[in-house]
Amino acid sequence: MSNKKALVVGINIYKTSKNNLPSCVNDSNKFSDLLKDSYGFTDICKIQNREATFAKIDQQLEWLFKNAEPNAQLVFYYSGHGYRTPKDGLLKECLVTSDEKFFFDDKFSTLTQRLPPGILSIILDCCHSGGMEKAFFSGKSGEERPMVKAWVPPDEELENSSKPETDRTLPYQKFGQSITERNFVSTNADASSSLKSLISQPKSKQVNGLLMSACKANEKAIASTVYTNGLSVFTFGLIRSISSLGTKISNNTLLDHTTQQVQKQLKKSKLGQTQTPLLIEPDRPKGLGNLSFITFEPAEKSASFTDKPAEKSPVFTDKPAEKSGVFTDEPAEKSIVSTEASDRAMLEELSQAISGSAKMLSMLADISAMSNRD
Template sequence: METEKKPVSNTEVAKKAILVGCNNYPYPITKLKGCHNDAYNMHNTLIKRFHFDPKRILVMVDTPGSKNMPTAANIIKQLEKMIEDADEGDRLFFYFSGHGMPLCDNGESKQAIVTCDRNLITCMDFRYCVSRLPEKATFTIMADSCFSGGLIDEEPVQVGLPYIVPHNETCGGENTPKMIPYESYMANLSSTTGLNDPDIGAHLIQLFGSEVSIMFQQSTGQNPLPIMKADQGILLSGGEPSEKTVDEPADKNGPAGGAFTKAIVAILKGHPAPITNKKLVIMARGILGNKKDNPQHPCLYCSSKNADAIFLRKASHGRAEIGETSEDRVLED
């Protein structure tokens, strides 16, 4: 069987990653248990499997006193820096494990991730990031959160069929859905801002000012729409745009963690040969979609060319990848 070998060259292709795990959401948002573990699982996978330099991986988890607290402002700041510093052919990776939420913008369904301070980073923010990539650089996003399908706005779907979630579908057992109901989120914002306004943007702007998503800034004329163009964005989502994902509790098989992240890590460990984005998502879809309780249907959003590209190993235009190894991080119980 062909195995993935670390290339050798005098010139390095930059591979950089930002890994985010949000567990400790403020009341009344449901706290999660496995998102920090998910981030560290991906950290270990990037180093051992894909030879990322640990110095080029930023882990952001919401532990008390964290130097890199995953607020929306901090995450956007790090994303912008990663993109601004990128060169032609570089490979960038953003991973998120935490709550997600559906939105509506001018009658269109949109998606967002919820950061530890209750602020939102929306599909339009990720579209803006992708649209600013240097030539031939790629930006892979992996989202283990509810409603994460479509998290790069307007990105074409390559794996994923329309899937309508039954209205009575809930998470079984001790699994926790990685979602915040829109009505509950709005009620919480209203109790904080004191505004009687159905516009979610009005509440977020009052709370976070210029740190709100570009989706809400454009409604006030602060920022233009992100540039739409052919891009190198790649999204692996834990489910369909209308689907819940789950945070599984610790059990005899291991510590708490997201079902999607566990599936991806297990596939990569059991599949040492290079694997395409499309095959990786199809395999994860096969594992999670057949579960009796809480089935999930991971999706892939990207160009058809990137669907057939090797996961995190796109052609490097003569610049090889050089990385280091690292000891495993200790996962939380």
């Protein structure tokens, strides 16, 4: 049995056509290729579009977590719509399956508790601030209008969807995380009392795995733009960063560079939009952010983060990483060529200067000899 298993989900086509997305199937294909080509995964279950129902995802998660051993590497990747809605006295985040059912993290988190710690990576390219908001950014005529990856309910259900006042009065639970007072802002005493009752009860378990998500809870994840090669902005940034930096970088470094890439693409598209990828570490083991992505092996220090803006950083070039020479102890090939050419030019100039000096000395000697004869 393989110790590297992945469940990869990409949903473009939803039950309600206005929720269809352009880039999630491409995301799932490219991420599967990354797992195979860069991380050596062979046991990958990829489900897309109408196949990615609630029942199918639930079934395949059981497969993913079954008989996991301490040396396993497990990955759950999802690209599609997210949402948040009231449930059990909480405002909870969820994933939206192709049959438009809400996949909450209750069972998901419970299943992960039986896993050995430090073997599961979860990557979510979606957002949860949906409801009344439009499914795309409106722009001037001729400007790009990229899709937002937050599910919009059917018209007849909009009145029952999450309202701003609900957002402020219910404890908020992010996908894969436990309920804490830090997630909750209340403006009335009844809601505060409700929270105290909830947190006095056994808390929902935080997912037993490292979670990387596309944006903050109050932000929107953007689908593909004309600059992201048919991929959603977050997945594009993630894959581009790994391709440039290699697979031995830490999760924290990868997050920093992915964020740079995301902001770079949004700036190109002139959307005026902020999208901030997040990295959530589990309670145990500590320090997974400092280990390498997916493998959780020690990260290479040579691939450290640069404080330079992404636009100027040599890391994010369109040239393959093997040729860029950015993260090696030796200068890049082009730098060597440039240095040798510069040295040759300096030697030629120095030789010409010496030759000129010799001629000048010879002329001065001739003048001196003529003066002595006179």
